[in-house]
Amino acid sequence: MPESYDAVVIGAGVFGAWTAYHLRASGRSVALLDAYGPANSRASSGDETRVLRMGYGADEIYTRWAMRSRRLWMELFAAAAQPELFQQSGVLWAPTPGDRRAVETRAAFEKCGVAFQELTAAELRARYPQIRFASERFGVFEPEGGVLLARKGVQQVVRAAIRNGVDYFKAAASAPDGGRVTASSGQVLEAGLYVYACGPWLPKIFPQLLEGRIRPTRQEVFYFGTRAGDRTFAPEQMPVWLDFSDDRCPYALPDVESRGFKLAFDRHGPAFDPDSGDRLATGLTAARAFLAERFPALAEAPLVESRVCQYENTSNGDFLIDRHPEFDNVWLAGGGSGHGFKHGPAVGEYLSKLIDGLVPPEPRFSLATKLREAERTVF
Ligand SMILES: Cc1cc2nc3c(=O)[nH]c(=O)nc-3n(C[C@H](O)[C@H](O)[C@H](O)COP(=O)(O)OP(=O)(O)OC[C@H]3O[C@@H](n4cnc5c(N)ncnc54)[C@H](O)[C@@H]3O)c2cc1C
Numbered sequence: 001m002p003e004s005y006d007a008v009v010i011g012a013g014v015f016g017a018w019t020a021y022h023l024r025a026s027g028r029s030v031a032l033l034d035a036y037g038p039a040n041s042r043a044s045s046g047d048e049t050r051v052l053r054m055g056y057g058a059d060e061i062y063t064r065w066a067m068r069s070r071r072l073w074m075e076l077f078a079a080a081a082q083p084e085l086f087q088q089s090g091v092l093w094a095p096t097p098g099d100r101r102a103v104e105t106r107a108a109f110e111k112c113g114v115a116f117q118e119l120t121a122a123e124l125r126a127r128y129p130q131i132r133f134a135s136e137r138f139g140v141f142e143p144e145g146g147v148l149l150a151r152k153g154v155q156q157v158v159r160a161a162i163r164n165g166v167d168y169f170k171a172a173a174s175a176p177d178g179g180r181v182t183a184s185s186g187q188v189l190e191a192g193l194y195v196y197a198c199g200p201w202l203p204k205i206f207p208q209l210l211e212g213r214i215r216p217t218r219q220e221v222f223y224f225g226t227r228a229g230d231r232t233f234a235p236e237q238m239p240v241w242l243d244f245s246d247d248r249c250p251y252a253l254p255d256v257e258s259r260g261f262k263l264a265f266d267r268h269g270p271a272f273d274p275d276s277g278d279r280l281a282t283g284l285t286a287a288r289a290f291l292a293e294r295f296p297a298l299a300e301a302p303l304v305e306s307r308v309c310q311y312e313n314t315s316n317g318d319f320l321i322d323r324h325p326e327f328d329n330v331w332l333a334g335g336g337s338g339h340g341f342k343h344g345p346a347v348g349e350y351l352s353k354l355i356d357g358l359v360p361p362e363p364r365f366s367l368a369t370k371l372r373e374a375e376r377t378v379f
Pocket of ligand 1: 311
């Protein structure tokens with residue numbers, strides 16, 4: 001006998017978990033499925049930490065969504081008595097003078113009411129002696145930004161959704177077939193609507209539609225051990241740091257939960273298969289050389305952990321949140337493109353309201369804007 005729901009959400013990463021949460025809040029009966037478990041080690045949402053920043057240059061929609069999401073994350077964590085799942089370390093941008101993106105970011109902050117401070121080169125050096133600023137730089141500091149504990153955060157969303165009445169199953173779902181979805185457990189699920197929030201797996205489930213439109217790339221992340229008792233790289237003294245004036249697009253996160261100082265590069269890696277891709281990091285030498293250059297106190301720091309994750313890139317970095325062109329009751333939510341995590345609450349809220357006709361569709365998230373030629377504009 002098929003099980004019936006108003007909505008079935010496939011994928012319990014950050015997009016699917018928040019979508020199930022919001023669909024349930026809209027009064028629907030909801031089932032949530034994940035093939036490997038919420039924020040599992042293969043999922044894009046599965047790492048320890050993710051940056052929450054409001055700065056997006058001229059892409060103000062993401063500034064607003066990050067502000068809204070920050071509030072929803074904090075409400076959820078407060079309700080779960082786990083406020084530490086967001087660490088408000090602040091976020092430091094250190095662009096070169098005259099950087100266009102920095103000018104646009106400040107304008108968006110002023111327009112949207114995001115708190116920020118500007119720091120001169122001398123102030124940067126005095127405030128952050130642990131960072132070596134490559135060339136002449138100034139600082140734009142977002143005091144309300146910080147670090148989300150990603151894996152634990154998603155698991156908390158799923159717990160809250162289950163408490164509110166969502167049925168969660170660990171099972172892989174088929175593509176929609178005659179108005180039904182069959183799970184690897186043998187369950188057959190019937191629903192008024194299906195949301196596929198399968199991150200980097202979306203092109204595997206809908207190859208004709210999405211291959212080339214969502215391109216998973218291999219991304220490496222390194223955690224380095226700080227000296228015994230050292231607080232210099234902990235959130236009280238070390239903010240999130242991003243340097244998009246450097247071609248390698250490096251960024252670093254403070255030593256949250258004593259897992260180590262996290263360093264990664266935002267430029268896209270090679271194509272990657274989220275099921276079978278090898279997850280042994282290979283870029284340690286380059287990461288270490290970078291540390292010696294910019295965080296000299298960590299030049300000899302031991303590697304305590306590394307991860308290989310994947311971005312699920314759209315052509316320009318805008319999300320995909322749209323109806324499937326062939327099935328009226330099937331929706332797609334993905335294309336986080338290396339910056340989607342923080343926005344999970346706003347993605348779920350938007351999709352739930354979009355389905356109910358309460359908000360107009362945002363053209364930037366449409367399938368029609370997702371091309372097969374990559375030209376990244378959103379960072
Ligand atoms: C190294 C790295 C650093 C990043 N840094 C940041 C950052 O600092 N800030 C930020 O905001 N974002 C960041 N991102 C981006 C962000 O993590 C992703 O955009 C986001 O996690 C994507 O979430 P998702 O729910 O779309 O996908 P996922 O988290 O991958 O979830 C998809 C889920 O679908 C499930 N699934 C797949 N197929 C099926 C099926 N057939 N049936 C059932 N379940 C299925 C999978 O098991 C998985 O759990 C980063 C990403 C990476 C890789």
